[in-house]
Amino acid sequence: MSAELHPAQLVLPGRILKRELEARGWTQRDLAAILGRPEQVISEIIGGSKQITPETSVELGHAFGTSPEFWYNLEANYRLELARTQAQGDVIARRSRLYAELPLREMASRGWLVLLESVADLEAEVAGYLGVPVLPGPPRLAARLRGSSVRPVLTYAQLAWLRRAEALAHNQTGIVPWRDDHLEPLARELAGHMRLAEDVALVPATLARWGVRFVLLRHLAKTYLDGAAFWLEEGPVVVLTLRYDRIDAFWFTLMHELAHLAEGPSEAYLDQLEDGGDDDTSAQPSADPSEEAANRLASRWLLAPEAFADFVTRIGPRFSRASIEAFAASQGRHPGIVLGRLQREGVVPYRNLRGLLVKVSPVLAGQINE
Secondary structure (H helix, E strand, O other), X not given: OOOOOOOOOOOOXXXXXXXXXXXXXXXXXXXXXXXXXXXXXXXXXXXXXXOOOHHHHHHHHHHHOOOHHHHHHHHHHHHHHHHHHHHHHHHHHHHHHXXXXXXXXXXXXXXXXXXXXXXXXHHHHHHHHHOOOOOOOXXXXXXXXXXXXXXXXXOHHHHHHHHHHHHHHHOOOOOOOOOHHHHHHHHXXXXXXXXXXXXXXXXXXXXXXXXXXEEXXXXXXOOOOOEEXXXXXXXXEXXXXXXXXXXXHHHHHHHHHHHHHHHOOOOEEEEOOOOOOOOOOOOOOOOOHHHHHHHHHHHHHHOOHHHHHHHHHHHOOOOOHHHHHHHHHHHOOOHHHHHHHHHHOOOOOOOOOHHHOOOOOOOOXXXXXX
């Protein structure tokens, strides 16, 4: 049986040399005089900036009464272990970057890739999944983030999520060909599903009949995404994460992503809800004209602008559950959609009437992909 042994701690050869000098009461100048070398050379060897050459090994052997091999092997072993340590440090740095950029463990647990032990193999696995060279810089894929000017245009985690969404969309069948004149009638048909929470289950089939591939893909760590719209050769795709599992968030994100389809085949749009969560009342409108246009169109599809404005004027600033439910019924909408709009516009606090914001995931059970 053989085992490869490595020192627990790297010992600089110059440190051994310095101890030998101290044991004999010599200074560096003394050794320089003995060897006939400049004192600077001795100082550099002790400091480690200069290596002990075979010639110097012979000279040190004569000076200290040791074999030349002692000094030569001391230097060679030190340099070998130093190289090993530096190589391992590079491996660690490469692996660290992969884990920093991507939620690799979550991706592996969801079956997207395999966590290989070799860093080179892991880099190849990640590059193959992403479809781009591994982490050379920001991913080169056109995309936009709504309400997210402080984040990168596209992160590797978001690209990983997009790749999974693309694969799921490619696998869908029975989708009719998309035409540009489908958008408005599609929006009108979807509006008929906005009154009851259970009618959310009708959305996937409705979108397929009008030529939109619809994917529910659970949120991935480090992506901060609620939805996306992009185009494949087969036609448009809309993806939702259900990161905020509320009926208002579902419908607003869906209609916002559909609104991007009005721009025709172009780049991918990756979107966040502008409210930033359940209790953020400081949201600001997007500075991106495309996002603002999608917001306006989605809002129009969800609630008639004139009717909503009249409701706010008549009832505000005190909105009761009954008043919201009555207005929602008059518009054929779930009251959670109305409440979500009131909260997004800052006229109703996020903590109020939370019971109206029902979850949609139970209705869509079995259709949410990992």
